[in-house]
Amino acid sequence: MISPDTAAIVIDALLFTFLVITALAIVQLRHLFAVVMLAGVFSLLSAGLFVSLDAVDVAFTEAAVGAGISTVLMLGTMALTAREEKKSPHPIFLPLLVCLVTGAALIYGTLDMPPFGSPDAPVQTHVAPDYIARTPVETGVPNIVTAVLASYRGYDTLGETTVIFTAVIAVLMLLGWDTKNRSLARNARRREEDREKGDEA
Amino acid sequence: MPDTMINMDLVTGHYNYWLVVVLMMTGLFITVSRGNLIKKIVGLNLFQTSVFMLYISMGKIKGGTAPILTDDPATVYSNPLPHVLILTAIVVGIATTALALALIIRIRESYGTIEADEILEIEHQIDDPDPSPTNPANALMARIRGNR
Structure with missing residues (x-):
C-alpha cells in the first residue's frame, strides 16, 4: 500500500508533467485551432490540480469558464480572424532571456516561502481559522467558500459583477452595432475623397 | 541554510511552486515572443491560470480536506480564502479575455491581419x-x- 501523501505527490507530479507538456506544445504549434484546444486542455488539467489541492469550487469554475466558455470565445474569434500563426521574424533570444531571469528571480523568491502544505504557515494562522469557526454559527452555510463569497465578502462579489457588466458593454460597443463604418481603408479613402472635394471647392 | 546543494525537504516543500513558476514563464514567453494576437491572449491565460495555481497551493494544508463543513470536529480544512479570491479572479479573467478577443476581431476588420x-x-x-x-x-x- 502506498501512503496517501505519496499518492498525492504522484498525482500532483503527473498533472504538472501534463501541464508543462501542454504549455510547451502551445509554444511550438502555429495552427491556431490546435493552440486553442490545447489551452482548453490546460484549463481542464489545472482544474484537476485544483481538486487535488482541495479547491473544489475553484476547480469546477475553472472547468466551466476556462475550459468551456473561453475555448468557445477563442474558437469564435479564430473563425472570424485567422487560422494560422505566421512565423515571427524576430529572434527569440531576448524574450527567452527575460523569461529565464524573471523565472529565476521568482524561484529565488519561493525559497523563503513556508513549505508546501505546512499548517503553521502565516497564511493559515491569521484570519482563516476565524472564518472557519464563525461560518457555521453566523451563516449556517456548510460550504465556507460560499459563505465568504456571498456573505462576508458580498461587496467584492458585487464588484466582480460590475466588472463583467462593464466588459459586456465594452464588447457590445466594439462588435454589437455599426458594422458598416469599421474599415480603416474605407475611412482613409473617405478622408481622401473629402480632401479632394475640399480642393475642388 | 542546507549543508548540501540538494536538500530533499526543500525540494518536496517547494517543487509545487517551482513548477508553477515554470508554467508562468511559459505563458509569459508566449505572450512576449509571439506576434499573433490570439496566441498572445492564450499565453496570457496560461500565465493567469498559473498564478491561480500558486495561490491555491499556498492555501493547501497537508492532511486537510476541502473547506466544506463536516460533522467531525477534528477535521482539518484547507484555507478557504485563496479559493474565494481566485473564484473572483477567474470570472474577471474571462471578462478581460472576452474584451481582448473583441478587440482582436475589430483589429482584423480594420487592418486585415x-x-x-x-x-x-x-x-x-x-x-x-x-x-x-x-x-x-x-x-x-x-x-x-x-x-x-
Missing part, C-alpha cells in the same frame, strides 16, 4: 506614407483595400 508586426507596418505607412512599391506595407494596404 492579426499579426502584430504587420499591424505596426500599416500604422507606420498611415503615419508616414512611403509610396515605393518595395515597401511591404503597401502590399498589405492593397490587400485590405482588395478585401472591401
Whole structure:
C-alpha cells in the first residue's frame, strides 16, 4: 500500500508533467485551432490540480469558464480572424532571456516561502481559522467558500459583477452595432475623397 | 541554510511552486515572443491560470480536506480564502479575455491581419506614407483595400 501523501505527490507530479507538456506544445504549434484546444486542455488539467489541492469550487469554475466558455470565445474569434500563426521574424533570444531571469528571480523568491502544505504557515494562522469557526454559527452555510463569497465578502462579489457588466458593454460597443463604418481603408479613402472635394471647392 | 546543494525537504516543500513558476514563464514567453494576437491572449491565460495555481497551493494544508463543513470536529480544512479570491479572479479573467478577443476581431476588420508586426507596418505607412512599391506595407494596404 502506498501512503496517501505519496499518492498525492504522484498525482500532483503527473498533472504538472501534463501541464508543462501542454504549455510547451502551445509554444511550438502555429495552427491556431490546435493552440486553442490545447489551452482548453490546460484549463481542464489545472482544474484537476485544483481538486487535488482541495479547491473544489475553484476547480469546477475553472472547468466551466476556462475550459468551456473561453475555448468557445477563442474558437469564435479564430473563425472570424485567422487560422494560422505566421512565423515571427524576430529572434527569440531576448524574450527567452527575460523569461529565464524573471523565472529565476521568482524561484529565488519561493525559497523563503513556508513549505508546501505546512499548517503553521502565516497564511493559515491569521484570519482563516476565524472564518472557519464563525461560518457555521453566523451563516449556517456548510460550504465556507460560499459563505465568504456571498456573505462576508458580498461587496467584492458585487464588484466582480460590475466588472463583467462593464466588459459586456465594452464588447457590445466594439462588435454589437455599426458594422458598416469599421474599415480603416474605407475611412482613409473617405478622408481622401473629402480632401479632394475640399480642393475642388 | 542546507549543508548540501540538494536538500530533499526543500525540494518536496517547494517543487509545487517551482513548477508553477515554470508554467508562468511559459505563458509569459508566449505572450512576449509571439506576434499573433490570439496566441498572445492564450499565453496570457496560461500565465493567469498559473498564478491561480500558486495561490491555491499556498492555501493547501497537508492532511486537510476541502473547506466544506463536516460533522467531525477534528477535521482539518484547507484555507478557504485563496479559493474565494481566485473564484473572483477567474470570472474577471474571462471578462478581460472576452474584451481582448473583441478587440482582436475589430483589429482584423480594420487592418486585415492579426499579426502584430504587420499591424505596426500599416500604422507606420498611415503615419508616414512611403509610396515605393518595395515597401511591404503597401502590399498589405492593397490587400485590405482588395478585401472591401
